[in-house]
């Protein structure tokens with residue numbers, strides 16, 4: 123079987139790994155001359171966003187046949203809302219993963235497991251030509267350009283991220299999240315540590331153009347009085363979209379190109395790896411791709427409903443949400459059970475506004 127994969131990112135290489143598991147060796151085309159992310163940073167994966175998956179490392183092992191090691195376990199979740207701060211503690215809220223070009227980054231780890239996949243670097247192949255020359259093509263280029271061209275892409279959210287690598291004293295198990303309409307509209311900022319001295323700090327502001335992001339970043343640093351020592355900065359365009367169909371003729375769309383990024387909080391790694399693996403299973407076993415990925419897509423569509431509620435939220439609404447999430451029964455329900463956040467999140471927002479309306 124002749125299979126071409128466009129893009130050697132997490133979704134493309136997860137697809138290649140699963141194909142190898144079935145004894146099929148694909149050819150991967152990668153635009154850059156390296157494996158890994160252009161911008162070094164640390165990402166987080168939280169159990170609440172990955173549900174119904176209970177433990178991501180177990181999922182990667184059992185479902186994706188990959189033994190992946192995180193940088194750290196997330197044990198502390200600190201939320202800075204406009205007028206409220208709350209820290210939650212647990213043995214395991216999820217994991218931090220290193221992104222970059224290192225061998226121990228998420229992509230570096232997946233790459234190191236490939237035995238027979240051939241990668242051609244510095245190539246941006248034409249999808250139509252590949253589709254004619256191969257049995258199947260997997261589009262895993264992390265962007266919507268090909269999906270847009272084939273008229274399968276509907277934009278849900280777009281905006282800009284400014285990121286920085288910062289030095290300070292950190293708890294390496296603490297994920298810090300900030301929200302405040304003054305500097306991120308209905309977006310968010312978060313800090314993920316590498317270790318106790320270094321972290322990545324990211325601000326996502328939706329529905330703006332690149333020239334505006336520095337203004338919001340300045341506001342963020344000033345309002346939150348952040349004293350981190352900035353080592354380097356970067357900018358990334360962020361988008362999330364609904365793709366349909368996810369398979370067009372003999373072409374599969376996976377990862378961000380296939381709409382894997384959550385429109386609510388930008389989580390995309392788990393979905394991207396899952397879609398890579400499912401596309402390989404569909405190719406080899408002849409299973410229906412749309413059915414295999416339906417749970418991923420359904421979850422993200424309900425996250426989009428929540429995103430629309432977030433878009434309308436005032437700073438007071440954010441504070442009310444934090445208060446309602448801290449009510450003992452609800453806190454237990456959200457963090458310690460396997461409930462679907464997307465389904466009940468909008469209810470929590472309404473409840474918060476009702477209970478704390480008069481404060």
Ligand SMILES: Cc1cc2nc3c(=O)[nH]c(=O)nc-3n(C[C@H](O)[C@H](O)[C@H](O)COP(=O)(O)OP(=O)(O)OC[C@H]3O[C@@H](n4cnc5c(N)ncnc54)[C@H](O)[C@@H]3O)c2cc1C
Nearest residue numbers: 129131132133152153165166246263264377378389390391
């Ligand atoms: C700054 C930032 C922070 C993030 N934080 C988190 C987080 O905390 N948690 C989380 O779950 N997710 C996070 N994400 C999202 C996550 O990184 C993505 O969901 C995931 O990387 C998508 O994987 P992918 O394989 O689809 O694309 P990518 O990982 O982007 O890989 C695409 C690959 O295709 C190559 N390519 C592009 N065009 C072509 C072409 N025409 N031909 C050949 N090759 C091409 C690229 O060079 C790249 O190697 C973050 C993303 C960014 C940018």
